[in-house]
Structures are given as structure tokens and as C-alpha cells.
Amino acid sequence: MPENTQQRLILVDGSSFLFRAFHAVPPLTSPNGLPTNAIHGVTNMLRKLIADYHSDYITVVFDAPGKTFRNDLYDQYKANRPPMPDDLRDQIAPLHKIIRAMGLPLIMEASIEADDVIGVFARQAERHGFKVIISTGDKDMAQLVNDNILLENTMTNTRMDVQGVFDKFGVTPEQIVDYLALIGDSSDNIPGIPKVGPKTAAKWLAQYGTLANLVANAHEITGKIGDNLRDNLAQLALSKQLATIVCDLELPYSIDDLKQQPMDVDTLKSLLTELGFTSWLRILANTQSAAPAVKAEAHKITEATKEKETATKLETVETTYETLLTEQQLDNWLTQLQHAELFAFDTETTSLMYGKALVVGVSFAVTAGKAAYIPLAHEYPGCPDQLDRTTVLEKLRPLLEDVSKAKLGQNLKYDSHVLANHGITLRGIAHDTMLASYVLNSTASKHNMDDLAKHYLAVETTHYEDVTGKGAKQIPFQAVAIEQAAPYAAEDADITLRLHQVLSAKLAEIPSLQQLYSCLEIPLITVLARIEANGVLVDTAMLAQQSMELASTINALEQQAHDVAGQSFNLGSPKQIQTILYDKQKLPVLKKTPTGQPSTDESVLQELALSYPLPKLLLEHRSLSKLKSTYTDKLPQQINNKTGRIHTSYHQAVAATGRLSSSDPNLQNIPIRSAEGRKIRQAFIAPDGYQIVAADYSQIELRIMAHLSADAGLLQAFNEGLDVHKATAAEVFGVALDQVSNDMRRSAKAINFGLIYGMSAFGLAQQLDLSRSQAQAYIDLYFARYPGVKRYMDTTRELAKEQGYIETLFGRRLYLPEINSRNAARRQYAERTAINAPMQGTAADIIKRAMLTTDAWLLKAQPDAKMIMQVHDELVFEIALDQIDNCKAQIRALMTDAAALSVPLLVDIGVGNNWDEAH
Template sequence: MSEQKPLLVLVDGSSYLFRAYHALPPLTNSKGEATGALVGVINMLRKLIADYQPSNIGVVFDAPGKTFRNDLYAEYKANRPPMPDDLREQIKPLHEIIRAMGLPVIIESGVEADDVIGTLAAEATRDGVETVISTSDKDLAQLVSDHVTLVNTMSETKSDRQGVIDKFGVAPEQIIDYLALVGDTSDNIPGVPKCGPKTAAKWLSEFGDIDNLLANADSIKGKIGESLRASMEQIPLSRELTTIKTDVKLHESIPDLVATPADTQKLREWYRHIESNRLLATLDEEAGVADAETPEAEAPAELKYETILTQDDFERWLEKLSSAELICIDTETTSLDYMQAEIVGLSFSVEAGEACYIPVAHNYPGAPDQLDREMVLTTLKPLLEDANIAKVGQHLKYDMNILANAGINLQGVAYDTMLESYVFNSTATRHDMDSLAQTYLNLKTIKYEEVAGKGAKQLTFDQVPLEQAAPYAAEDADITLRLHQAIWPKLSAESGPKSVFETIEIPLVPVLSRIECTGVRIDSAMLVKQSGELATRMHKLEEQAYEIAGRSFNMGSPKQIGQIFFEELELPVISKTPKGAPSTAESVLQELAEQGHELPQVILSHRGLAKLRSTYTDKLPEMVDPDTGRVHTSYHQAVAATGRLSSSDPNLQNIPVRTEEGRRIRQAFVPEDGYRMVAADYSQVELRIMAHLSGDKALMGAFSDNMDVHRATAAEVFGVTLDEVTPDQRRSAKAINFGLIYGMSAFGLAKQLGVERSVAQEYVDLYFERYPGVREFMDSIRADAHQNGYVETVFGRRLYLPEINSRNGMRRAASERTAINAPMQGTAADIIKLAMLDVDGWIRNDKPDVRMIMQVHDELVFEVAEGQLDSAVEQISSRMSQAAELKVPLVVDVGIGDNWDEAH
């Protein structure tokens, strides 16, 4: 049997991409992401490989940016329309998939794919290797020779030397001159006006080449002769533009272009992502699997988890960690309270399926001897503080705080699986490790309750026996590393979300850690006094309620309230519970109160005071850290779908600002002696973002001219001058401005303003008449949401809307309202995060006596030394207002006070 001759297959990937895009219907997955070109190219490549079984192969793509041809001729490809967005978004995923197929991908900047193919084909010919170029690009016909053939997998046609002659009427060596004469409208190559393919072939048949043709140009008669002679100066340029280079200095040569085994795990992930069951089936067929239920990411064949109890084992792992490109780290502690928790052990992983747990403080009868905690932490400190050694973890901010209390400044935080999942798709799943493992790895992990118990009998981790503790802790590190390996390729394939992760969310982790560890000072005595006053007021409200009802009752009992409301006082039933009883939900009480019924008003007031007392005035003094004397909240990056931060233990973002009681609680937030509170708040930021996104001239003009936008809207809607706007008209305009950006209907607006629905509809119609750009934006964002399944912020944060195409009208309408508001709320969240990054950088670099202590919605709160107030206010205001470049100014209101309320 004769040995198969070496064969090089060069794939014009850019040609494949465009042909697949235009040949196939606009396929999308359930998230609305375009997939048609991906499926088409994958199938074409699979068929090509099956047909030719090449010894060497390379898939060549055009690099982004200009090439040397643009330097030769500024108008080169100038008329070509921009690439459709739904095609552009498929390019990076396609590169990833082709690499996962084991095929070399070649992209060289400064030249085109044709030039790379030409250079490799020339090299192959010199080496005696036959070459097949798979393309639909006519320009590549100039490369055809006795050793180079073109194939078009779409039309299933081949072009050898005779094939080129049959198709174009000229030989391959004449193709350059042929193209120079005919020109190319898609590439904007001039050519000779009125010279078509037949004329060019005729001239080259008669004269051989362009040089001889031009030498005999005077012999060409008629209008076409005039065109030729008029084009003589530009023809050499056209010829140079159409000439494919065969001498490009490449990073790859023929021996490098060898297919490697496919990464079936990555391919399976991608095929599931693009939702191609057919391609998934091909993987299973090739693997000999009958059932396509392979897990998302298969577990390593054998888990290697170690418990480190000796110095030798510790040093062995220390060496492994020191040489690793990426370290996964997790801490085990005595408590979730990051200010008081003590380190019980640390777990690490650098390779999937392998992990170690280093216990340092397990303390129970019969516990084995463990390495000294101080020694372990001191030894690990240089490694953990090395910014050049990349770290990954799950909710690393907690570990960062824990290590900070131990004197270790964790640096090199490159990835966080919680944030990777959140930025990739904030609504797809919860972002805790157990949920992520189930979603992305199809694995069930060891739950904390399984090793520590539940409820009142739950052990702290230092009491958990090592036999159970070590596998649990080591698994945490291993699973987190594997989650990163599963999620990061998906996230990094999306340029917008990847940018949000790398430029906003990950850099924010240490900033939030510093804010949390700094904490905020409160006046506990003032809060205790307020609690007593609230209790007195609540007692008076109870007496008032009993008097209205005619008897005493439990104000926290829905059953007793329902009996008094609907049986004894005969109040109207607004809605019913699922079991058919009249509802006493808060929304019902609010509606009854708005109708003028006194008892619901009193009960709502009582509930409001009770909530303030239990959540803040009673609780905050109990939450003061005994070591710092301050309250330390936890900020959460992966909770609100829009990107907003939330806080808990305590929640500092829900303290009312519009009520007297809420403002009094804020008065108990006080600075350290010698400092003042500074509060910096973005003014009407979401409306400004609406002006930016919609580009509405009138709305932009109001902000650019620094007008009161609500007064300006009132003047527009009610047809009066600014001076004539009444307080009621401004209030209505404010409701319209904010209501519409939240997708509020005329019905909702009527309810809020207390007017007839028809009147509210007139307001809405007038608003859109005066601000037509806003309506156009809302219509377009709704359409985009329906098509794509998501909307995006200015910075590329993606907000998925799973029910945007729901058959349930109410759910669909709710998603449409979210689609309108989410880009504004999400962009506002991104802006304040960017501001926090900039301000924190200034504080760390210039080291002013300034502490960033709270973030609440669109507001940042600081403690500033009294002697630095002026310069600090200037820096804070300037940096916050320049956090983003919008079409309208970002305005920051800054206040100074002896407490948070005064500063706000």
C-alpha cells in the first residue's frame, strides 16, 4: 500500500464566515444570540476534513484593523458596509470553537487572510507539498498552479489550472491583471471603467499582460479605448492592490499546521451554548456514545485531595503554589462575621481534581496535631500578597477580609467565579458555589450542613472532625477552579460582559473590602433614645387603632385585621388570597389608605415604625464591632440583576430618606472626632442616562443648559413658560419623567397622580410629542430585547430577560418594562462603581486623610479630616462627574455635615 502524499489544506475562514452567514437563515439560541454562521462554518469544516483528510491544515482569518493596502490606497474597501452586529458577535466564538476542534487558527495583523494563504501555499510548493485552498474568493485564483487547487465547499466545485481558464477565460498567472482591469466594487478597486470580464479576458488573450496592453493602448478603439487610456495612471495601483503577497513573515510554518485532538468537553459546552443538538449528536457518535446526556464538564477520573499536617507536605505544596500560573484559594473560618471570624484552615487548588486543605485551628477532642497557624500564615503571606501570581476564588471578598484581619493584603485577584457567573448571566442561576456546580458542572457538592449539622446544634468549623472537614474544604477549592475553567471561556467570548468583569467588577472587590473593613461610626446612645421614642409613638398608634376599631386586637395578625376590616368595618375587599380570603397585604392597606380609610393608615404607620425600630434603632447598637467600635456592612455584587450593589448585616440602603424617622436614624451615623461627613450624590443620573441613550434633543438640551428638568418637562407638557410652571405641574412632570423610564403605563401614572386615566394618557402623549427621541428609544430597546433576549448598559453589561417572549401577557409586559429601565439602572450602577474605583485610586495614591465608608444607591459617603475638606470635596466631585462620558453632564451634589443626614 502506497504512503499517502502530504496534503496541506488552507481554509479561507473569512470567506467561510460570510458565506455561511448569508447562506443560512438567521439562527439564534434561546438567549437571542446569533448562531447561524457558527453552525454553517462548523459543518463546512467537518465536511472538508472528511473529504480531504489533510496531513496539515490551517484556518486563516482576517485580522481586525487596516492592512498595507489601506496605506497604498486610502479608499481601499471604503464603500464596504460595516459588518452586521449579529455576524460580528459570532467571530470570537467561532475562533474558540475551531481551536477546540483541534484546528490551527491563523490571524496576522497588517495583511489580509489572502496574503497569509498565498505565503503558506508558496512555502508548501517549495517543500513539495500539495495544497488545497478552500474558499469562494475569486482573488485566490491567482495562486492556482500544478500544486495548488481551489475548492468551494458550498458549490462543491474545484478549480485547477484548467478550471481557472474555463471560469475566467485567462490563466492563473493572468488573474492579477484580469482583476486590475475589471476592478472590484466591494473592495473599491477602481479598474478600467466599462471594462467587464469578457473585455479583460479578450485583452489579456491578445496582449498577454497589462504591460503589453498599456504599451498598445492607442490601438484600442472606441469608448472603451478612451476609458483604458484615461485609467493608465491608476492601473498599476489597481494591480498592486489585487496582488496577493507570498512573502509575508508569519509566526507559523507548514510543520506547525497540524490538527490536534479535539477538546470534546469545550466543544460540548459550545454546542450546548449554541443549542445545536445535531452537532452534539456528532460528538456522541464519534465517541461511540448512544445517549447524549454527558455532563457539562466531566469530573477528573480520580480526585486527589490532601490534608496537610506535616512541614514536608506543606513545603511541597508551597513549591507547587509558587510555580502555578493560577491559584485557587478558599478559607475556612469560625464565623460568617468577617470582622470577628478566625481562620481554621486554608484550601488550595492549581489543577482540576487536585486540592489540599491545611488545617490550623481544628479544636475538638482527639483532633490531630496541626501546623502552627502563625507559621502557615507568615509563610504564605509573600505568595498571597504577590500581585503577579493570579488568584481565583468563590466570593473572594470574604476571604480578602478574613486575610486582612490576619495582616495579609491579598493581591493578584484575577477571577471570582461568583462574579464570572453573575456578569455572564445574572438571572440564569443563583451564584453560590453549590448552585454554580450544579449548573455548569452538573455536580452535586458537599453541603456545609452535611459536615457541620443544622440549626442550634450546628458546629463551628473548628469543631468539625478533619475526616469530614478536609474533603469539604478541599472540594471547595477544586470545584471553584473547575467552575472558573467552565465559565471563563463563555464569559471571555462576550466582549461587553468580559470588559465589565475586567474593568468594573473584579477591580471593585478590593475597594469594597476596604469600605467594609473601615466601617461606619454610629452614635449608639442616640439610637437607643430613638428606640424609646419610637416605642412611645407605636403605643399611641395602637391606642388610636383600638379606638377606631372599637376594640383591642393584635396589629400583627392578618386574620384579626381581616375580621375588623371586612366584617366589622365593612371596608371594600381589594383582592383575595389564594384560599379566597380577603387580603390584608401591604399593597391592599396602601390602597385602602389612599381611599381615605383611617385604620389602614394607622396600621401602615405602626408597621413602618416597628420596622425601623427592629431593623435599625434596636439592632444597630448590637452590631457595633467590639474591636473597631464601628458597624461593618457587607456589600453584595452578585444579587441585583441590574448591577446595583446591595448591602446586608446591616442593610444601609433601605434607611428611609424622605421620612423624619429615617432622617433621624441617619443623624446617628457620625464621623470620628476631627472629621466631617461628606456625602456625594449623583443628580437625576437615570434621567441623564435616558437623555444620553435616546439622544432626544429637547431632553439633552434641558440637562446641557443646567435647567430644572422636571420644570422643563412641565413647561413642555403643559405648554407654559418655565416661570409659569406651578408646583403641582412640576410634581406631575417629575412623576412622568421617572414613571416612564420605569416603563409605567398611563394607568399607573393616573394612579400615582390621582387623575383620570384619560388625563394621564394625555400627559404621556404630550410628553412623547415633546420628547420624540425618548419614544423612539423605548420602541427600539423593546424590539432589541425581543430579538436578542437581553439589553445592555452603556458599558456592555448584559441584562437577560428570560420572559421577554413569554406567552403570558403580564409577564411579557413586565419584561418589557424592565427592558426599558434596566439599561438606565444598570448604567447608573456601572457609573458609580467606576467612580468608586477612581476615588479609591486617588485615596490610595495621594493618601489624603479621607475614608470611603458607604455606598447607597447613587451616593458615596466619606469621612474627611476637617483640614482637608475643600480639596477632598473638589477631588470627589470632579472624579465622580468624570466617571463616564455622556452626551449630557454628570452632576454631583456634595454636602458636608456632622452626621450623614446633615451631609445628605
């Protein structure tokens, strides 16, 4: 928190943060469909600055429309910049209105860039004895830094002083302009010296001090880079002039003009209501007129608060965090924990990888604002004596293993693994704030504690990097000084408890979500932890052989690509691919990047591959290279030394639809349709005396579609056990079942699955190699034969537009912020999601229910069997040879009984020595 010893001027680079917020904040829309993500990002930043600094002087500066004096100097200045996206342009006017209603001076000067206006104000304020904070993400501003002028990036929560400039760029603030002149700036189209990058520029300026001295001694620079310098000396003066922030302009503003004015509360409330900014509105509910009151309220928020749902107001929470270093302190807290109805629990560890993480310390909270940290394994010079880890964990064991003692945490699955590494089984998991947030709104981009605290409590927490450092300088947690570690760790437990109080109240308002949370997601934590701990065996020799085969194929594809291109090039370089495809081969440009360059992303290459050979080779090369690097090369490195198995991590709070995802390794992405993907699955093996058993729901999303749409034709096909794709082909093409050809069935299958995912006539035409009119005719025929499906899709779209979300069969919600967007592409994507998500989400809920019942049976019956993987609609087991038949019958029964649909759930079960054989 900044000191309060000197008056400050806060200068906000509005243009910098406008663009960065637009690209950083996920798409958001107001109730009437106006994009609001940039407004949301910029205003949050402004509110944070107001709360952090309590300064009377805070001004926001934007670039004015039109050209500036730099365009007169150089007509190509900023010529490469793409036009502003419509969704960003639409947000500028309402953002300016909000800023003015907040009482903040907003300044735009025609023909002068915001950087220059800020430079003038900064130097002017410095002369009046002010400290100046420039809030920006623009590196050019580093030239203004001195002892009285600092840069602060509110989006990354970093500050840059004189030393910070040198640490980041390798040059002093006084050298920044020379540095920029040398390296140029592609975004502003400032030329620079070709091939001179930041390291070379910093090295030259360290040696010669100034650009002038470098130019005078340019003859000393050897090699090609020296030639480049000498060949381009003529443009250095222009580059430096373009990069220099002009601080001596005459502007019609005094220091008093930069002072914050009283807030226009009524106008602000009206604007926030129109934009749908409900959280800010709640804060304003108790604000009557003046900006000082708002600043005081914002200060309370950032210090420590919780939002009371029943009163829509913020209250200050006094915090008392204790560090337990004695047996007496520990015993006192154990007594409190024994008598608590619920307590928050968190571990600090030696690693983020659960398989090898050991406890460094543990923290608890029983009431809001009161928490404790027990350091157990900190190691650094001068570290004070700590309680013995083994002794403390044994004292905690009865409490942690007692199923009747309710525990609360943030991502408790991780903590359960860490305790298991010490021989403790965590029981009594009652709540998890990460999952509560996820169930409330799965489309929210982040469910980590720091972001949840900011969103729900308006609290800026201490981050992990704040105590451990970042990047190469980061230290392990055990090396963090206890006086720093203790408040950080205790805060984690405290904030988790306070988040639970807010989130549990929100869940209670929506019974279907409360049921989903408490009866599905929470009990699934221990099931997933058990699957992760079981792990799976892999055949490393087989993977090594596959890596060699893939390398050979990849090399052959690379040579073919070079032959087709007529030259060698790097197949991993988007820039070189772009040059070959568009400049040399003149392929059509189907899509452009945000910077206006022809795109080489996968979807573009897939479309080009339908007509041209090189994109097809590039796709094959990408696919095989990814398989090699992600699986055949990496899987052996991921084997746990103690167990000899691979232990993936399953994530409950990532996929918006409710599906599980996995990482390290990602089991969901191993392709099943390609020969190479199936080979990788062959390396997932059973130990001697066991086999792999894979149980897969058959056509589950189509069955859910039949249930949700209640279409008579689909219901009949499934209930009579017909081949649904064949039955669809018979309906669409008007032939008898026994006259359906393989091509007809293939087309029907594409239609069945395509419509579930919102495929258009254009997409179907591409997939089936038809004209667009033929594809549309097929879709029209399909809807004519299955009118219930059409009715369901139309109704779902309208319902989503009306309420802003859709639900699965079990009440899981998927919010669709773009469903009423004025941007047609975003709106249509949301509409497709509205149709597909209830099916995909319901399928996710069903397999989670099956996992719960199957795990319960395994624990009770104790067969020699383990559940070892969950992938898409499939559960994978490792079962002793003599128990396979009995287990298959039980697994099938439990999976088919996981949901009662109006059509039967069918489960295909395979058995084999490896995963591929069993599938």
C-alpha cells in the same frame, strides 16, 4: 450514595414535585413563551434520581384529573384548594411527554389519588423483595415508611427512614395516620381536632399509643383542649379514613410494568429543543439510543465532571485531595503554588461574619481534580496534631501578598477580610467565580458554588451542612473531624478552579462582559473590602432615644387602629388584619394570595389607604415598626467591639441591574424622605476633627435617559442647565418657564421618573390624584414633546423581545426570560424592566467606576479621608476638617469624569457632622 446490594423500585410522587417545583424554581420560559419552570424542576429531579440509583425500576405517578373516592366519603375534601394557575396547567402536557420520552413509566389512575397508587406499588414491590424509595415532599407518605420503604426528598436532598419519621414528627410511621387525623390537614381540608397541633398530637400518641386508645380515654384529657377533643370525637373516624393511604387496591400493573424502558432520543431532543433546554441537549448530543447509556452518562456527571465549551461533551475528572499535616507536605505544595500561573484559594473559618472570623484551615487547587487542605485550628477530642496556624500563615504571607501571583476564589472579598484578621493583605485577586457567574447572567437566582457546580459542571458537591449538621445540632467548623473537613474543603478549591475554566471560556465569547468583569467587578472587590473595613461611627445614645420615641408613636398608632377597627387585634398578624379589613369592614378585595385568601401585602394596603383610614394606619405602623427593629434597636448591637464601628457587607452579585446591595445593616433601605429615616441618618456621625461628606449624583437616571434616547428636548434642558422638571412642565402644559407652578413641576417630576420605571396611566393617576384619562393625556403630551423618549422605549421593548436581553451603556446584560411570556402581567413587567434596567444598570456601572478612581486617588494622595459608605447614587466619606475643600474638589472631578455622556454629570456634595446634615 445508595448501596447496590438489592434491587430498588423508585416511586416518584409526580404531583407533589410538580407543585413544589412550580413555586420553588424562578419563572422560566421557552423560546416561544411557554412557562417551563415546573418542567425544569421536575425533570432535573428525575435525572438526579436516575443518576443516583441506577435502578431499572423507576416510575412516576401523577394524580388524574377529577374527583376521587375520598370526595364520595367527604364532599368538602380538598374544597379549599385554589384552581391550578394557568402557567402550571400549561406545563403538564409537555412534562408528561418528556417523562415518557425518557422511558419512564407514567401512571395516572382515574378516581384514585397518586398517594394510593404509590402505596399499592410500594407494598407490592416489598413483597417481591425490593427496597423502595418514594421520592416525595408529602408528609402523608411517612405512614408507608418501614425497614424496606424510605422517603427521599430530592428537592431538599433529605432522606427519611423509620427513625427519621420519629425525629421529624415525634411519632412512629405506624402512628402517622392517627397523628394526621388529630391535627387535620388544611390543604386537603381534613377536619382534625380544633386547636390540636403537632406537639399535642405527638404527646397524646406517646401516652396512649393509638387513636382508639386516646378516644377510649378522652375523659382524662383536661382543659379546653380536652373539651375540643371530646366535642369532635365523631369526626375522627372520617379524618382517619381520609388520611389513610389505601394500599390494597386492585390495579392492573405488575412489577415489570414499573420498569424503565429505552429512551426515545429523537422525541426527547425535539421536545428539549422546543423548550429551550440547551444544557440537557448538550448531554444528549453523545447519546444514541438506550436508557442505560444515558444512566451511565448521568453517573459520570454526578461523580465529577467539567463541561468543555469547545467540544460540548462531559469528561470525567479524577480527583486527588491531599490533607497537609507535615512541613514536608506543606513545602511541596508551596513550591507548586509558586510555579502556578493561577491557583484557587479558599478559607475555612470560625464564623460567617467576616469581622470576627478566624482561619480554621486553608485549601488550594492548581489543576482540575488536584487540591489540598491544610487543617490549622480544628479542636475536638482525639484531633490529630496539625501544623501551627501562625507559622503556616507566615509561610503563605509572601505568596498571598504578592500582587504578581494570580489568585482565584469564590467570593474572595470574604477571604480577604479573614486574612486581614490575621494581618495578611490578600493581593493579586485575578478571578472570582461568583462574579463571573453574575456578570454572565445577573438574573440567575443563585451564584453560590454549590448551585454553580450543579448548573455548569453537573456536579453535586458536598454542602457545608453535610459536614457541620443543621439547625440546633450544627457544630462550628473547627469541631468537624479533619477526615471529613479535608475532602469538603479541598473540593471547594477544586470545584472553584473547574468552574473558572468553564466561566472564563463563556466570558471570552462576549468581549463586553469580559471587559466589565475584569476591569470593573474584579478590581471593585478590594475597594469594597476597604470600605467595609473602614466602617462608620454611630451615636448609640441618639439611637436609644429614637427607639423610645418610635415605641411611643407605634403604640399610639396601634390604639388608633383599634379605635378605627372597633376592637383590639394584632397589627402584626396578616390573618387578623384580613378578618378586620375584609370580613368586618367589608373593604374591596383587590388581590388574593396563592391560597385564594384576600391579600394584605403592602401594595394592596397602599391602594386601599387612598380611600380608607385603617390601611393607612397599618402601613404607618409597619413602616415605623420595621425602622425600630431593623435600625434603632439593632444598629447598636452591630457595633464591632474592636473598632467601635458598624461594618456593613456589600454584595456585588445580588441585584440584577448591577447595583450594590448591603446587609448587616442594610444601608440602602434607610428612608430619606421620611422624618424618621432622616433621624436615623443623623445617628451616623463623624469622629472629632472630622466631618461627613456625601457626594450624590444629581438626577443621574434622567440624564442617562437623555443620553440613551438622544431626545433633543431633554438634551437641551440638561445641557443648558435648566431645571429639567420645570422644563418638562413647560413643554407638557404649554406655558413659559416662568409660568410653571409648583403643582405643574410636581406633575412633571412624577411623569419624568414614572416613565423611567414604566409607570402606567393608572399609576400616574393614583400618584397625582387624577382621572385615568387625564393621566393618559399627560403621558401623550409628554411623548409628543419628547418623541425621542417614546422612540427609545418602543425600540428597547422590541430589541428585548428579539434578543431576550438588554444592555447598559457599558455592556452589562440583563436577561428577560418573561419578555415573550403569554402571561400578560409577566410580559408587561419584563417590558417595564427592559426600559428601566439600562438606566439603572448604567447608573450602577458609573458609580462603580467612580469608586475605583476615587479609591485609587485616596491610596495615592493619602489625604486624611476615608470612603465609608456607598448608597444608591451616593458615596459617603469621613474627612479631616482641614482637608474637606480639597477633597470635595477631587471627589467631584472624579465622579463627573466617571462616564462621558451627551449631557453633563452633576454631583451634589454636602458636608455635616452626621450623614443627614451632609446629604
